[in-house]
Amino acid sequence: MVRRHGCIDSGGGLGPEGHACWGFDQPEEFVGAALEFFTDGLRANRRLVYLSGEPVAEQRERLDSLGDVGGMVDRGALHLLELKHLYRLGEPVDPVSQVALFTAAAEAAEADGFSGVCLATQSTEMVAEPCTWDAHLRLESRADQLATTVGFSALCGYQRDAVPADVLGDLAALHPVANAAAEAAPFHLFGERGRLVLSGEVDRFSTDALLRALDYAYLPGAPTLLDLEALDFVDHYGLEALAVHARRLAANGGCSVHNRPPRVERLCELLELAL
Amino acid sequence: MNPKTAQARGFRHEAFFYSDNDEFLAGTVPYLEEGISAGETVLVVLPEPRLRLVQESLGGAAEAVEFWQMGDVGRNPARLISAWQDFLLTCDPEKGVRGLGEPISPGRSAAELEECELHELLINLVFAEERALTVMCPYDTSGLGDEILAGAERSHPVCRHPHGKAVSRRYSPEALLEGQLSPPPRPAVTLPFGRADLAMVRHLVAQCARSARLDTRRNEDLVLSVCEVATNSIQHGGGAGTLDVWDEDGDLVCSIRDEGRIGDPLVGRKRPRPDQPSGRGLWIANQLCDLVQIRSSAAGTEVRLRMRFNG
Numbered sequence: 001m002v003r004r005h006g007c008i009d010s011g012g013g014l015g016p017e018g019h020a021c022w023g024f025d026q027p028e029e030f031v032g033a034a035l036e037f038f039t040d041g042l043r044a045n046r047r048l049v050y051l052s053g054e055p056v057a058e059q060r061e062r063l064d065s066l067g068d069v070g071g072m073v074d075r076g077a078l079h080l081l082e083l084k085h086l087y088r089l090g091e092p093v094d095p096v097s098q099v100a101l102f103t104a105a106a107e108a109a110e111a112d113g114f115s116g117v118c119l120a121t122q123s124t125e126m127v128a129e130p131c132t133w134d135a136h137l138r139l140e141s142r143a144d145q146l147a148t149t150v151g152f153s154a155l156c157g158y159q160r161d162a163v164p165a166d167v168l169g170d171l172a173a174l175h176p177v178a179n180a181a182a183e184a185a186p187f188h189l190f191g192e193r194g195r196l197v198l199s200g201e202v203d204r205f206s207t208d209a210l211l212r213a214l215d216y217a218y219l220p221g222a223p224t225l226l227d228l229e230a231l232d233f234v235d236h237y238g239l240e241a242l243a244v245h246a247r248r249l250a251a252n253g254g255c256s257v258h259n260r261p262p263r264v265e266r267l268c269e270l271l272e273l274a275l
Numbered sequence: 276m277n278p279k280t281a282q283a284r285g286f287r288h289e290a291f292f293y294s295d296n297d298e299f300l301a302g303t304v305p306y307l308e309e310g311i312s313a314g315e316t317v318l319v320v321l322p323e324p325r326l327r328l329v330q331e332s333l334g335g336a337a338e339a340v341e342f343w344q345m346g347d348v349g350r351n352p353a354r355l356i357s358a359w360q361d362f363l364l365t366c367d368p369e370k371g372v373r374g375l376g377e378p379i380s381p382g383r384s385a386a387e388l389e390e391c392e393l394h395e396l397l398i399n400l401v402f403a404e405e406r407a408l409t410v411m412c413p414y415d416t417s418g419l420g421d422e423i424l425a426g427a428e429r430s431h432p433v434c435r436h437p438h439g440k441a442v443s444r445r446y447s448p449e450a451l452l453e454g455q456l457s458p459p460p461r462p463a464v465t466l467p468f469g470r471a472d473l474a475m476v477r478h479l480v481a482q483c484a485r486s487a488r489l490d491t492r493r494n495e496d497l498v499l500s501v502c503e504v505a506t507n508s509i510q511h512g513g514g515a516g517t518l519d520v521w522d523e524d525g526d527l528v529c530s531i532r533d534e535g536r537i538g539d540p541l542v543g544r545k546r547p548r549p550d551q552p553s554g555r556g557l558w559i560a561n562q563l564c565d566l567v568q569i570r571s572s573a574a575g576t577e578v579r580l581r582m583r584f585n586g
Contacts, residue, residue, distance in 0.1 A: 186474055203473050204506045233477060235502050236555050263495040270562055271547075271555065 002230045003148065005176040005188050005199040011036035011155050014177065016044060016116065018153040019144045019190070021175040023160050023168055023182030027122070030157035031062045033179075034120035037155040038066060041118030046153070047109040048072070049079045052122035056080045076112060089125050092135035099142045106150040116151020124159040133167055134216075141174045141217040145191030158182065173213045185209040189217055192227065195258065199230035202238035210238060214245045222253050229259035236271060239264065243273050285371075285407040288399055290431035292424070294417045296328060298437045303375055304332045306411055310373035311339050315407075316366045320345050320355070320376040325413075329375075345378060352378045352387070352394040353561040356401050356544040363405070371407035379427070381418030384524055386581065387566055388423055395430035396451055397541055411435075451540035452571045456579055459528070463521035468505060469514060476505050476518055480529055483520045487527040487584055496563035497582050501529045503556035504578045508533035512576060526565070526581040537571040 003017050011033030014020055020037075024030045038048050048066075050059055059080045060069050072078035083089060102119075109117045127136050146152060158168055160181060169184020176190035176199070187200035187210060196217055202210050218224065226242070228234075234242075242257070249255035257275050260268070268275050291306075293299040307329070310317045319329060322345040330337045341362070343349075348358045355378060366372050378391045395412065402408055414427050428434055464483065468476050480501045484494035501518070508516030512533030519530040543557025557578070561567050566581040 201474060201477070203477075203502060204510070205470055205473065233498070233502075235499060235506065236559060237506075262492070263499065266492075266496075267499070267559070270559060272549070 021178035046118040095139040201233040224255040463519040500560035
């Protein structure tokens, strides 16, 4: 079973392993998706965590329609956090320690009687500076690869006028689902219990984005298990890009390709391409 | 190209006209036997039932001969040149090579016959430099029209008749990709496309292929082929193109037009080398589609891909 992937138009229905990229123009649009996401989370007994650049008092007002926000905060069912209290904004994050933080948050929530964590994070300010992009993209992929192993789901919001479209497109590709406002490349590369699943469509004009995504998703020291079960289309340019990536990784943990659809097998055979 | 030069370098390309099975065997079997006894490598590419006829007539000598079904390897005649080149790579370079190939036969559609004739012209270009290679192409005069037989005289430096050998004087392989394909016989679905529309191109073709009840494999092969050709339009054909899809004579037809011009008449017919930076798209389309037609002139390029409904 492959996680839900592709384009979404709601923060609801993402499921316990959901990880969505949500592009928006007005902050209210993100809040609307976050409320849908949180409504599911409440039903699933998740601890809700809301993270944004706004002061906590403002966050409270935004989430007012959830009901007794004050009571939820007091019970530990809702955590309201400001970005500047967690991150040195304008500097690159350390993806490895951030993922440790997310794992710890999920474990703590379970220890407190919740089924895990639902994180809605309005992350625009984390990627305001170009120097933060590379580390942030790696963080998104690592966090995604975590989502199928611990009780952790996330809705990641990015304001479109503050993030270049190609960066937002790269971010969207590293989530299994994204809304149309974030989507640029028609593929997604996401974690699935130790494997990396490539879904959607890859053609000549998305191969550069694919190579970037594969690089961001690479975990040093571990073999890459790439799964093509959900790959709906790939042309010869995309296939050659995958072969280039696999060759590059041969000396860096190795890369094995699994669940090749018959049409991928046929194209490999035609091009005498080892994958 | 001067046919005499080609012959001097050891490439012979002959048409052979026959009107029934007896004439067919009387012309082809001694030709093959001559090659076998001279120690040449011999390849026969025929449609049934003539493939079996030749095998039976050769008897034990058939063991020394390689046989290919024209219906497999030459269904799309644009695959034949790379198949021949692959075969030549496996041959002993010290020995001559002798071929018998009949791509043009009465069962073919008009579009297929047109492409077969182009293939026969292009063979002269490809193998001009080849060491000792003789290819004989039989033509069934009882089932093929005069226009096709006149085409055989244009494309073959030498033409043989059952009762003797005659050198053709009409050999003229020129302006090979120019000319026009016949307009669609019925209204087509039309989609102008640019770089942002490739996914739409793929989904439209997949939808039409589903309507035409192509099976999954042929649907996927057609979608990939159209996408590869449309990508060429975007990259080399002025950044955009137009896709038309229609059905005709039991084929689903996808036409991709753009403003570019293809200079190499052999485009898509040679197996791409691994280190070659481009030139794979049309080759892939040739391997996957039942027929590929390419026409290119100063007015632009059209590539037509056909898939049989009941392939």
